[in-house]
Amino acid sequence: xxxxxxxxxxxxxxxxxxxIAGQRMADVPVLNRALRVEAVGFEPHALEPxxxxxxxxxxITPWFMNLLRLPLRREDDSTRSGASRSxxxxxxxxxxxxxxxxxxxxxxxxSLFSPMxxxxxxxxxxxxxxxxxxxxxxxxxxxxxxxxARRGFLFGRGGAR
Numbered sequence: 517x518x519x520x521x522x523x524x525x526x527x528x529x530x531x532x533x534x535x536i537a538g539q540r541m542a543d544v545p546v547l548n549r550a551l552r553v554e555a556v557g558f559e560p561h562a563l564e565p566x567x568x569x570x571x572x573x574x575x576i577t578p579w580f581m582n583l584l585r586l587p588l589r590r591e592d593d594s595t596r597s598g599a600s601r602s603x604x605x606x607x608x609x610x611x612x613x614x615x616x617x618x619x620x621x622x623x624x625x626x627s628l629f630s631p632m633x634x635x636x637x638x639x640x641x642x643x644x645x646x647x648x649x650x651x652x653x654x655x656x657x658x659x660x661x662x663x664x665a666r667r668g669f670l671f672g673r674g675g676a677r
Contacts, residue, residue: 522571525586525620526555532619533577547578548632556645559653560588561605572605574645580630581641583648584623585612591622606652 533553541547558573569588574581585603596614603612603624612624628648635641 522558522560522588525571525588525590526558526573528620529575529584529586529623530555532617533575535619537578541577541579544579546631548635549578550637551576551578551632551635551641552638553577554638554642555584556642557649558584558586561585567603574628574649575625576638576641576645577632579632581628581632581645582630583610583612583626583628585625586623587621590620592616593622596622596624606654607656608652 530553537547537553554576556574556576558571561567561570561572568591571586571588573584573586575584583605585605594616597616599614600611601614601624602609605626610626612626614622614624616622629635629644632641635644
């Protein structure tokens, strides 16, 4: 897959969630109206046994911020919706939930924040998304502590998982 194909997939993801924001979520009180839909930092992830080729990044919406794994090529497996599995992202593992949307097909999401009222504006949400991705993609330094739980990871606290 070339970068334009990945860009097309990410663009379709953003378009889908902009539509969801304007339709399904329009009157839901959990929206932080200071935020908008944005796909942040999607890059192909390393191929691993049992995992399809895909890209990992963060999706910011007015109601959640999720770490997403998006197949590089559209998949239409609605039976994976709601199925949970632990997947590697960098040196960490996170629990992802399968999802299916007719506009883009199958993808997997790991909730980072929901609702999004703690973010004063979109720049603050984007800064957190960038920081999470930078930490996940950092090279190991040889002094790695035990893996923290998801919240500990996000807020820089230790503690074994």
